[in-house]
Amino acid sequence: MSEPPWWKTSVVYQIYPRSFCDTNGDGVGDLAGIRRHLDHLEWLGVDAIWLSPFYRSPMADFGYDISDYCDVDPLFGTLADFDALVEDAHDRGIRIIVDWVPNHTSDQHPWFVESRSGRDNPRRDWYLWRDPAPGGGPPNNWVAAFTGGPAWTYDDATGQYYLHSFLPAQPDLNWANPEVVEAMHDVLRFWLDRGVDGFRVDVVHLIGKAPDLPDDPEEYLPIPHSGLNHRPETHELLRGLRRLLDSYPGDRMMVGEVYLLDTTMVATYYGSGDELHLAFNFPPLYTPWDAERWRSQIEIVSRELDPIGAWPTWVLSNHDNKRHRTRYGGSEARARAAAVLLLGLRGTPFLYAGEELGLEDAVVPDDRVVDPGGRDGCRAPIPWEPAPPHGWAGADPWLPWPPEPGTRNVVSEREDPASILHLYRRLLAARRRSPSLREGDLSLIDAPPGVLAWRRAHQSGDERVLIVNFSAERVTMPPSGLSGLVEVASDGSGEGALFTGEVGPDQALLIDPGATAS
Missing domain, CATH: 2.60.40.1180 (Golgi alpha-mannosidase II)
Structure with a gap:
């Protein structure tokens, strides 16, 4: 029997760097904080970590608006800090997956600054610029996520609109331009050459767009950017990315954020084993604590993925959604049972940092709300120690602590063999012992x-x-x-x-x- 690729048998632990651990006293987590706590992850038994964005960014969308894909934002450290983190993680047998945002850049990225400078600029076509509609106004009826308004912003200097599927500060790249494709391939090469094992690809289903950018059907309009998705152009782009990853040794992988609430459509992004290695399937993330609803989700995943040989993913919490303990009513008993559910299903489980502590969302007062999408509660900082500042460097963290940090922290729960932290450790150990649980x-x-x-x-x-x-x-x-x-x-x-x-x-x-x- 041949060994399966590592990404099929791994448990992946998602880290939101701003919220993991601050080592320099500015109240924001950093790469050095992640490196400091690799021992915790090794003790817990995870196989890989996924890092949400740490690139240079104006932080309009907390790092998903990138101004330099090939550097670390000083808020998080330096490239040397990243290299040290990769080396230390690999020494512990932990692989590194980094977030990659191919659909859009920051409006402060040099590419967009050039593109915006004039209609004749060589990089004008690196983004999607269009004239106003015949009667004036945006070129089509597309709606932007977060704002709910038009997905177009007018540029007075050049007299055209540019497309942004999300915030106006996040202009969409034009993946129909071969120069864009090659530039983004170079970004992947940069990080692959530094030793990363894979990529979590942000809203990857959006990169291919119909050349004529037609209006969305009316039924799509209440759902931001839904009409832009599921384009055939995307699949050839994914095959190009897959060929690039396959040219590197060590089973480099990509898992795609395919935000389509239809598993049948999600399945197509695996291609014929030549597109995504893994694709996030979001309907289970929105499934309530109900046995029949979960049975249905398992049956759907099996029906859609098994015939094409695709490997499922399972996610109960992440940086964009309420933690599952909060969604399921706050009960620790349910949170514990959900751990067994997540780690016992067939597929690759993704565990969000803090789930092993049984954390709930923070209660964020109005004067501390910072996220344009209302996702602050699930991004609360991780408590490491019982006493304030809970293992952080001293400054108040960028968001409030989750409930009961004095007891729901790593030190306290590690000392208690009956804690949910030890439950996760036992489950991860059971997966390592059991081929049936892994594959x-x-x-x-x-x-x-x-x-x-x-x-x-x-x-x-x-x-x-x-x-x-x-x-x-x-x-x-x-x-x-x-x-x-x-x-x-x-x-x-x-x-x-x-x-x-x-x-x-x-x-x-x-x-x-x-x-x-x-």
């Missing part, structure tokens, strides 16, 4: 209402069974020959004992059916 098949098992159960099986003969009780009632699994040892329980109860058939409210179990009591 095995998944089949659903009959279960009582409110309960989701499935079996993972590997060709080596290794098996695991997972049960998640989404209900507030104790349930008994139907007699089906299911037996074995409870390897991990979300609340810690019964671990190492034979499974009795009972599952507690909001409890989740990982069972080794081949094990017997010693």
